[in-house]
Amino acid sequence: MTTDPWGRVDDDGTVYVRTSEGERVVGSWQAGAPxxxxxxxxxxxxALVTEVDxxxxxxxxxxxxxxxxxSSxxxxxxxxxxxxAVGDLDGLERRLDALTERAEQRKVEQKHAQEAARTEARDIKERIVAEAERVAExxxxxxxxxxxxxxxxxxxxAAPRADRPTEQALWKRMSAARNAFSKRRxxxxAGLDQQREQIRKDKEQIVAEAEALxxxxxxxxxxGRYRDLMQQWKATGRADRTSEDKLWARFKAAQDRFFQARNAVFAERDAELQVNAEAKEKILEEARQEISAIADPREARARLRAFxxxxxxxxxxxxxxxxxxxxxxxKIEEGVRKAEEKEWERTNPEARARAEATVAQLRDSIAELEAKLEKARVGGSDRKVREVTDALEARRSWLTEAEKTLDEMS
Structure with a gap:
């Protein structure tokens, strides 16, 4: 009998494998040595070990x-x-038990991953549906x-799929949002077409009046009426493009016909009025020369009346x-008016009285300050001397301006 740690061959050629449950016949061998x-x-x-590996x-x-x-x-x-086979079959069973545990663990992990993926897919599609509903509304x-x-x-x-009930419910909302958007659009x-049709009718009336004028x-x-019609045209809005272009061409043609006729009449009239322009050019030049040479505003006003x-x-x-x-x-008329106003300001008794009073007050103030300055010098107060000197210089400057204004009124 030939033996092995995991099996043996009996004298009659029967082959056994040893397991934890005892020996088991795995075959017989008659063709050669045990x-x-x-x-x-x-x-x-x-070969079994290789498959397990x-x-x-x-x-x-x-x-x-x-x-x-x-399953594997x-x-x-x-x-x-x-x-x-002859070998450590119990060891292979233990390795398979370990594989079963790892596979069961992976089953739990994959289930959690699938749940997380479905949750993420649901969140993604919830966001998509929510935005679709916002767009639709x-x-x-x-x-x-x-x-x-x-x-x-x-x-x-392109988004991953959620579980079937969630997928169906969300797609129902998505489809409803798309349909609602299409209906609103x-x-x-349809309302815009009605509005444009009304605009077209309103502009037909505007054009009809323009053509009648x-x-x-x-x-x-x-x-003036054409200007009003133009404002109405702009305020009315736009009809469909084809009607808008045709109506505008008619409106512009009517308007151009009127203004061309008016311009022709005005051009003829302007030619007739050219002699008036020449006469007024001469009056303007004489008025400029004569009135600018007159110093007395009253005389200038009298001469201006003649012009x-x-x-x-x-x-x-x-x-x-x-x-x-x-x-x-x-401009000539304005010049005469300003000269009269200036003369009035210069000869106004009230203004002259105010100017004389101002000069007198400043002179009195200067006299008082000069006395204070002399007193401060005698007292030896440098600070007081500086203060009074500054005030005295300011009053003298003001007096110079006041005297100048009074002289201009004389």
Missing amino acids: EEALAFFRRKYD LLENRLRTTDLSAGQAL VEKLRTAVRDAN ETTHWKTGGERMRQLIDEWK KAYF ADSTEWGPTA QEAWEEAGPLPRDARDRLEGAFR
């Missing part, structure tokens, strides 16, 4: 799922229990809102010269 039989059945054991390595180094690991362990356990920028809604749908598709544009010869009132009468008699001015000539003549 040592060869043990070597053959040990190789079968080595591989499973341990996979469980240690890969993300093999706990379910797959447990059970298959190997059955293979070990029924193995026709609040946005009025339809282009950017539509683009954002499409982006949120893409984000939803359609309602807005195009041949008017009441230049002033009609020009004003001549100015009125010369008649209206053409438009291109009106502002320039009228403005120049007003």
Whole structure:
């Protein structure tokens, strides 16, 4: 009989393996020496060891799922229990028990990880749905809102999946938000179409009145009415682009026809008024020379009246010269008025009396300060001398200005 630590071969060629439960027949050997039989059945054991090694390595180094690991362990356990092999089968059973514990631990870890992943997925999709609902309820920028809604749908598709009930409930909200946004946008544009149609009708009326006024010869009132119509046009808003362009072309054509006719009439009238402009140019030049040479404001006013009468008699001015000539003549009138005001200020008895009183007060004050200065010098107080000297210099400066003002009134 040939023996081995884990098995033996009986004299009749029967091969046994030793386990904790006792010996078990694993085969028979008739073809050679008993040592060869043990070597053959040990190789079968080595094959089982290799499979266990591989499973341990996979469980240690890969993300093999706990379910797959447990299934593989059970298959190997059955293979070990029924193995026709010679070796430490109990040791392999213990290694498989350890693998089972590790797989069960991984099962718990994977369950926690799945729960955490589902929670994260739920939070991500909750955020996506909440923003979609906000866009659906609040946005009025339809282009950017539509683009954002499409982006949120893409984000939803790219996000990880939560558990099925949560996924279905959130998608129901997401779909409802998208539909609500589409309904609000359609309602807005439907209302906008109605509004634009009303604007088109209002502008049709504006254009109709503009066209009715195009041949008017009441230049002033009609020009004012065209300005009013333009303000109404701007305040009315915009119709659809096609109607807006057509109506504006009609409005502008009517307005241009009126103002072109008015400008033609005014141009003819301005040509007739050119002789008035030449006459007023001459009056203006004479007024400048004569009035500037008159020193007495009363005389200047009397002479100005004569020029004003001549100015009125010369008649209206053409438009291109009106502002320039009228403005120049007003400057002459303003000069005479200022000269009169200055003369009044100079000869005003009340103002002269106030100026004389000011001069007298300053002279009295200076006299008092001069006396105080002499007293301070005698007393030897340098500080008092400086104070009085400063006050005296200020009063003398004020007196100089007051005397100058009084002289100008003389």
